[in-house]
Amino acid sequence: MAYATLAEDLKELHHPKTWVGKYVWSQDHKVIAVQYMMTAIAIGVVALVLSDLMRLQIGFPGSIGLTPEKYYQFITIHGMIMVIYLLTALLLGGFGNFLIPLMLGARDMVFPFVNMLSYWVYLLSVLVLVASFFVTGGPTGAGWTLYPPQAILPGTPGRDWGIILMLASLAIFIVAFTMGGLNYVTTVLQARTRGMTLMRMPLSVWGIFVATILALLAFPALFVASVMMMLDRLLGTSFFMPELVSQGQHLGYNGGSPILFQHLFWFFGHPEVYIVALPAFGIVSDLLSTHARKNIFGYRMMVWAIVIIGGLSFAVWAHHMYVSGMNPYFGFFFATSTLIIAVPTAIKVYNWVLTLWRGNIHFTVPMLFAIGFIFTFINGGLTGLFLGNVSVDVPLSGTYFVVAHFHMVMGVSPILVIFGAIYHWYPKITGKMWNETLGKVHFWFTFIGTYLIYFPMHYLGLLGMPRRYFEYGHTGFIPDSAHMLNAFITVIALVVGASQLIFFYNMIYSFFYGDKAPGNPWRATTLEWQTPTTPAPHGNWGPKLPVVYRWAYDYSVPGAPEDFIPQNVPAQGTDRHHKT
Amino acid sequence: MASLRSGLRHIGAVNVKMAMAIVVAVLIFGSLAFHFLTPWYFTPIASNWASIDTAVDITFWVTGAVFVAINLFMVYALVRYSHRRGGKASYEPENAKLERRLTFWTAIGIATLLAPGLYAWDQFVTIPDNATVLEAVGQQWAWSFRLPGKDGVLGTTDIQYVSDDNPFGINPSDPYGKDDVLVSDNVVHIPVGKPIKMVLRSKDVLHDFYVPEFRARMNLVPGLVTYFWFTPTKVGTYDILCAQLCGIGHYTMRGTVIVDDQKTFDAWLKTQPTFASAAGAAQASNSRGLPAAKVKLAENRN
Numbered sequence: 001m002a003y004a005t006l007a008e009d010l011k012e013l014h015h016p017k018t019w020v021g022k023y024v025w026s027q028d029h030k031v032i033a034v035q036y037m038m039t040a041i042a043i044g045v046v047a048l049v050l051s052d053l054m055r056l057q058i059g060f061p062g063s064i065g066l067t068p069e070k071y072y073q074f075i076t077i078h079g080m081i082m083v084i085y086l087l088t089a090l091l092l093g094g095f096g097n098f099l100i101p102l103m104l105g106a107r108d109m110v111f112p113f114v115n116m117l118s119y120w121v122y123l124l125s126v127l128v129l130v131a132s133f134f135v136t137g138g139p140t141g142a143g144w145t146l147y148p149p150q151a152i153l154p155g156t157p158g159r160d161w162g163i164i165l166m167l168a169s170l171a172i173f174i175v176a177f178t179m180g181g182l183n184y185v186t187t188v189l190q191a192r193t194r195g196m197t198l199m200r201m202p203l204s205v206w207g208i209f210v211a212t213i214l215a216l217l218a219f220p221a222l223f224v225a226s227v228m229m230m231l232d233r234l235l236g237t238s239f240f241m242p243e244l245v246s247q248g249q250h251l252g253y254n255g256g257s258p259i260l261f262q263h264l265f266w267f268f269g270h271p272e273v274y275i276v277a278l279p280a281f282g283i284v285s286d287l288l289s290t291h292a293r294k295n296i297f298g299y300r301m302m303v304w305a306i307v308i309i310g311g312l313s314f315a316v317w318a319h320h321m322y323v324s325g326m327n328p329y330f331g332f333f334f335a336t337s338t339l340i341i342a343v344p345t346a347i348k349v350y351n352w353v354l355t356l357w358r359g360n361i362h363f364t365v366p367m368l369f370a371i372g373f374i375f376t377f378i379n380g381g382l383t384g385l386f387l388g389n390v391s392v393d394v395p396l397s398g399t400y401f402v403v404a405h406f407h408m409v410m411g412v413s414p415i416l417v418i419f420g421a422i423y424h425w426y427p428k429i430t431g432k433m434w435n436e437t438l439g440k441v442h443f444w445f446t447f448i449g450t451y452l453i454y455f456p457m458h459y460l461g462l463l464g465m466p467r468r469y470f471e472y473g474h475t476g477f478i479p480d481s482a483h484m485l486n487a488f489i490t491v492i493a494l495v496v497g498a499s500q501l502i503f504f505y506n507m508i509y510s511f512f513y514g515d516k517a518p519g520n521p522w523r524a525t526t527l528e529w530q531t532p533t534t535p536a537p538h539g540n541w542g543p544k545l546p547v548v549y550r551w552a553y554d555y556s557v558p559g560a561p562e563d564f565i566p567q568n569v570p571a572q573g574t575d576r577h578h579k580t
Numbered sequence: 581m582a583s584l585r586s587g588l589r590h591i592g593a594v595n596v597k598m599a600m601a602i603v604v605a606v607l608i609f610g611s612l613a614f615h616f617l618t619p620w621y622f623t624p625i626a627s628n629w630a631s632i633d634t635a636v637d638i639t640f641w642v643t644g645a646v647f648v649a650i651n652l653f654m655v656y657a658l659v660r661y662s663h664r665r666g667g668k669a670s671y672e673p674e675n676a677k678l679e680r681r682l683t684f685w686t687a688i689g690i691a692t693l694l695a696p697g698l699y700a701w702d703q704f705v706t707i708p709d710n711a712t713v714l715e716a717v718g719q720q721w722a723w724s725f726r727l728p729g730k731d732g733v734l735g736t737t738d739i740q741y742v743s744d745d746n747p748f749g750i751n752p753s754d755p756y757g758k759d760d761v762l763v764s765d766n767v768v769h770i771p772v773g774k775p776i777k778m779v780l781r782s783k784d785v786l787h788d789f790y791v792p793e794f795r796a797r798m799n800l801v802p803g804l805v806t807y808f809w810f811t812p813t814k815v816g817t818y819d820i821l822c823a824q825l826c827g828i829g830h831y832t833m834r835g836t837v838i839v840d841d842q843k844t845f846d847a848w849l850k851t852q853p854t855f856a857s858a859a860g861a862a863q864a865s866n867s868r869g870l871p872a873a874k875v876k877l878a879e880n881r882n
Contacts, residue, residue, distance in 0.1 A: 068828050143825040149802060150785035155720050155827035242803025243739045245783045247720060250740070258786060258801055292661075294669035298679050323788065325780075325799045325806035328705040335697055339690045346686045347679065353650060354678075356657040360669040363596045363662065371658070375604055378650055379611075382643035385693055391700035392635045395622070395795040398788060398823035440596060448603065455611060459620040464792025466823040469831040475819045477623045477792055485620065556669035563668060 013107060013539045027112035028538050029097045032119050034429065036093035037422075039119075040086050043126050045500075047081035050074040052497045059490025061471045068470040069157040072141030075468060076158075077129070079144030080166070083272065084173060085126055087414055091279040092177070092215065093122060095421060096184050096208045098429065102528035103205050105193025105546045105568075107539045109183045118183070121176035128169040135161035142166075143468060145269075148240040148261050152233040155247060163233060167226040174219045174226075184212045193527075195548030199303065200567070202526050202552040203296060206303050207282020210310040211275045217314070218271035225264035232256070262324055266317040273410050274313040278306055280417040281348055284370050286552075287420050288352055290524045291367035292359030293563050295553035297351040305344040312341045322393045331390040338388035342381070349378060360556065360563070364522070365439035369420030372447040373413055379451075380409025383458060401461025404454045412450040419446065419503070426507070427517030428528060431535045434510040438502055445499035452492045456485055523564050526552050530566050597662040601655050608651045615644070626793035626818065626839065628775075628811040631700040633795065638696050642689055704796065707809045711777040714770060717748060718780070718787035718800040721829035723820060724748070725768040729759025729854055734779070739802075742783055749783070750855050758856040761849060766820075766835040771845040775811045788824035791837060799824050812839040 016022045023031060054074045057066045066074075097115070101108055109115045132139035141157030142150060150156045151163055158166075188209045192201070201209075228239035232253075240261040241253035289296040296302060318326060318334045352374050361367065383405040387393045396402065419442070427433055460482055465472065472478055520529040532542040546568040554565040560572070625633055661669075715726040715734055726748055728734045735750050735757020742749035747764065750757040770776055780789055782800035790797045793816075798808040820835035840848065 068831070072825075072828060072830075141828065147786055147825070150825065150827050153785060153827070155785070155829070157828060244785075244802045245719070245739060245742045247784070248744075250742070255803075257803065259804070292669060293663075295671065295673050297672070298674040300674065301679050323798050325801040325804055328701075331701050331705070332698060335701065336694060339694045342690055343683060343686050347683060349650065350682050351679075353654050353657065356654060356661060358670040358672070359657070359661045360664075360667050361597070361658060361662045363600060368596070368600060371600060371604070371654070374654060375607065375651060378647060382647055385643055385690075386636065386639050389635065389639065389693055389697035391632050391697050391704055392639055394704070394797060395629075395632060395636070395792070397797070398790065444603075448607075451607060456614065456618075456620075459614075459618050462622050463620045464623055464790075464821075466790065466821050468825045471831060473831070473834070475821070475834075476817065477819060479619070481619055553673070556671055558671055 015538050022538075025116060027108070027116045029101050029109045029112070029115060030429070030536060030540075032115055033094050033096075033098035035119050036089055036097060036122065039123055039126060040090035040094060043081055043130070044086035044090075046130075047078045047086060048497055048500065050078040050081075052494055054078065055490040055493045057470065059487040059493075069138070069141060071470045072143070072468070073139045073157050073162070076141050076144055076146075077132075077139050081129070082411065083144065083276070084170070085129065087276045087410070087418075088177070088215070088272070089122060089173075090418060091276060091414065092184065092208060092212060093119065093180055095204070095279060095283065095418075096180070096212065098425065099202075099204050099528065100184055100187050100208060101191070102428075102531070102536060102540060103202050103526050103552075104188065104191065104196050105527050105541070105548060106187060106191040107541065107545070110186045110191050111183050114179045115183050118176050118180035121172060121179065125169045125172035125176055128165055128172060132158065132162045132165040132169075135165065137161055140166045145262075145265060146229070147265075148229055148232065148258050149242075149244060149246075149253075152229060152241075153246045153251075164230065167230045167233075170226045171223055171230075174223045177215060177219060181212045181216045184208065185216070193545045193548060196527075196567075199300070200548060200551045203282040203285040203299070203302055203306070204279070205282065206306050207278040207280070207285075210306050211278040214271045214278070214310050214313060215275045218268045218275065221264045222268035225261055225268070228264075229261065259321075259324060259326055262321050262326075263318070266320045267314075269320065270317040271310075271313045273406075274309060276410050276414050278310060280373070280414040281306065283421045284373050284417045285352065285355075286526065287366050287370040287417075287424055288355045289553055289555060290424075290522050291364050291370065292356055292361045293555045294355055294359035295551075295555055297354040297357075298347075299551065299553060301347060302351055305348050308344045309341060309348075312337065312344075316341060316388075319388050319390075319393070322390050323397050335388060335390035339385065342385060342388075345381060349374065349381070364423075365434075365436060365443060366420040366424035366522075368440065368443045368447070369416045369423065372443065373416040373420065376408060376416060376447075376451065377413040379455070380405060380407075380413055384409060395464075396461055398466055399461035400465050400467055401458050403467045404457035404461060407457075408454045412454065415450075416447065419443075422507075424522065425528075426510075427521050428519075428531075428534055428536070430511055430514075431517055432510050432514035433517045433521065434506050434514055438506040442499060442502045442506065445496060445502070449492050449496035449499065453489050453496065457489060460485065520566075523562070525554055525564050525566050527567055530568055597658065601658040604651060604658070605655050608648060608655070612644070612648065615640075623793045624814075625795060626812060626814040626816060627795055628813060629700075629704075629795040631696070631703060635696040635700050639693055642693055646689065704808070707777050707807070708775045711775040711809050713777050713779055714768070715779040715781065716768075716789050716800070717783065718789070718822070718826075718833070719783040720785060720827050721822070721833035723766050723768075723833070723835035725763040726750075727761040727763070727849070727852075728756075729761055731756055731759055735760050735855065737781065739783065748855070758854065760855045761852045762855055762858055763852055767838065768835070769838045769840050769845050769848045770812055771842045772812050772815050772839050773842075775809055777807055777809045780806045780808075785826045786824045787822045787826050787833065790821050790823035791818050792821075793818050797823065815839050815841060 056064050137160040139158045140162035231237040238253045238256035241256040243254045285296050316338045319338045519534040548567045549570050556563045717724045733756045735754040737749045780800040782802045787800040794810050796808050796810040818837050822833035
């Protein structure tokens with residue numbers, strides 16, 4: 001044999017002998033995945049609490065004595081944590097790490113040491129972000145988009161230290177992500193086991209794989225934007241700063257462009273939406289298929305839709321900038337490209353629903369979350385057709401319609417998938433089973449509650465209420481009833497926030513006292529459920545790697561004795577031909 | 581406790597599929613009912629941008645129909661294909677014909693949305709020749725306004741001229757600036773029925789000139805002069821809100837625009853100071869018609 005592929009499995013694994021080696025400085029992708037998940041969820045709880053505090057100010061102004069400084073700091077850090085440090089880290093660092101090697105039949109990531117570094121550098125970025133709460137002036141209050149010039153001028157909270165730590169933390173995060181991301185891409189391309197062709201990969205891996213490529217291409221734009229703004233702030237350069245008069249003072253800036261920052265930010269920021277969405281799309285496809293006992297409908301179309309959406313996501317960024325003052329003729333191009341991206345996205349939705357159609361639907365907790373996702377995502381996706389369509393965006397831009405839209409589509413929707421995914425893979429990760437009743441109660445609170453929060457919020461935006469307002473004071477067009485609706489939304493937000501305690505109780509209690517989970521509780525086909533022991537050991541597969549003989553969706557094959565055939569089961573007489 | 585738990589589990593197992601279908605159905609029809617009954621909707625339009633409202637209406641009808649259709653189909657699937665003892669799912673990896681049809685009709689739907697959107701945008705970017713100019717100047721956290729005087733042309737400005745005596749930064753040697761009318765108190769009047777080109781400048785950070793009733797709006801960007809246009813169609817008093825986060829006082833950055841009939845507007849205009857009258861006669865007399873100033877003017881006129 002001329003060369004050995006990674007699937008030849010010749011490399012010896014060095015098993016750590018100490019507790020610290022196993023669980024702290026671990027190079028095991030499964031441990032790193034859990035480290036990523038725990039850190040992301042912990043910092044996510046901070047963002048959740050911040051959102052409830054700001055909701056109290058919006059719904060009941062003055063009730064908790066929030067100052068405008070604090071209010072703007074809270075909205076900024078809430079948004080930044082949720083988008084970057086929770087969703088991106090949890091979906092790629094968490095599920096990417098856990099699922100890629102297990103689903104592809106690999107022993108680990110291709111570069112385990114770099115993988116470990118990725119987590120610790122990510123943790124550092126989180127700590128730098130948290131540190132900004134404890135410095136003079138507190139964290140930045142520039143809004144999560146950090147638009148200059150205001151982000152680095154007096155008049156914005158956290159101008160002294162907060163903004164510096166924020167930019168530094170982003171740069172560190174991107175370093176961390178790049179180490180992880182190169183690993184995910186290389187592992188997908190190089191470490192698939194025998195028989196695992198690209199078109200046999202589960203859609204979870206496809207979603208994570210394409211999202212990682214997007215992130216590797218998009219984050220550099222944010223990185224340079226952060227570095228340039230840091231230079232503007234610390235050294236007085238003028239990348240984004242024109243000549244201006246700040247609070248009566250002529251500053252030394254000259255010739256920079258605030259709109260350049262917006263282009264860089266959204267060149268990252270729009271793919272970022274899909275960096276979060278594509279893993280969620282992939283994972284939810286697998287949840288629906290498994291719990292409906294039916295193959296995902298139109299697998300090849302689903303793969304190509306992921307790839308096409310990923311590609312198009314780099315050609316739509318300026319739909320965030322229709323009223324930014326950029327050349328208005330850009331609007332024609334970006335509205336068209338944005339609405340085109342709705343076609344492959346719609347196909348994904350059809351195929352999810354068609355997977356349920358003529359299925360054998362088991363209403364397990366993961367399935368409830370997956371169905372909740374479909375409903376929420378349809379809603380959030382359709383309101384995107386308002387905001388993407390240039391002239392329709394004009395009256396809605398910067399209002400609560402935007403807030404409602406993006407929370408529905410990239411807040412609630414991926415979070416529902418994440419919860420579904422945690423319930424789905426928890427038995428494999430921990431070897432324990434959670435309490436089903438508590439899981440269902442958690443689902444109902446979260447699904448119905450979030451819809452009650454965000455659906456009516458669109459109409460406050462139609463009315464014309466701008467976002468990022470500490471209070472509304474007197475206006476001629478906002479009736480008292482709008483303030484009552486805001487109070488209602490706040491009450492629901494507090495309930496939904498508190499109901500997450502059910503989830504944490506269930507996860508922690510079950511970890512210690514839950515029933516022992518079987519190795520394949522959902523009778524699923526994909527490789528992670530076929531490990532020799534549960535939880536999977538270091539190296540995942542025991543002495544021999546699994547060999548793959550079929551695609552990931554052989555559910556309810558006619559004539560087969562069971563309603564699922566794992567990917568590592570050799571061909572049988574009952575096999576049906578399908579194109580993969 | 582144990583019996584309670586098993587009881588709950590029993591209820592959950594029997595009812596969860598129906599509960600899911602019913603909840604989704606209630607959310608579908610509840611959303612529709614909310615949409616048609618809501619007291620919170622667009623303010624009555626007070627400008628020419630009915631084409632934007634039309635595009636929004638079309639988008640609501642198309643997306644609303646899709647929302648109801650897909651979700652009702654899902655509710656049907658949840659009820660019809662929920663797990664039954666001995667039940668089995670069908671095995672159909674793909675259906676190329678169905679997927680092609682769905683793609684085709686989705687593309688038609690998208691084109692239906694895009695056409696009115698781009699049509700309205702084409703109007704939006706086309707400034708009528710007869711539009712009169714009104715400049716709005718933003719700073720943390722106040723609005724001020726400038727109208728061209730009798731010459732019909734705004735004087736050139738530069739941020740370096742901004743001072744306590746010259747808050748608009750008008751070029752003191754530009755003759756076109758002398759008769760510019762300056763409104764420094766957050767309240768501006770405009771005449772009804774005439775197209776207005778709003779010219780926007782910021783002295784410090786990003787702002788956004790947002791009057792919900794006019795629909796049209798645009799950011800103010802330091803270092804740039806941005807613009808948009810509209811024709812006010814209803815006499816009345818309207819709030820101006822800054823809609824681009826501009827620092828800690830963002831939510832206090834309000835103004836008022838009063839749409840008058842022509843007579844009232846003319847009377848108001850007469851009472852407003854000009855740059856020359858505000859700056860004093862001393863600077864007003866020197867430097868007529870400098871060639872350099874004219875070149876700059878051409879760049880800045882928009």
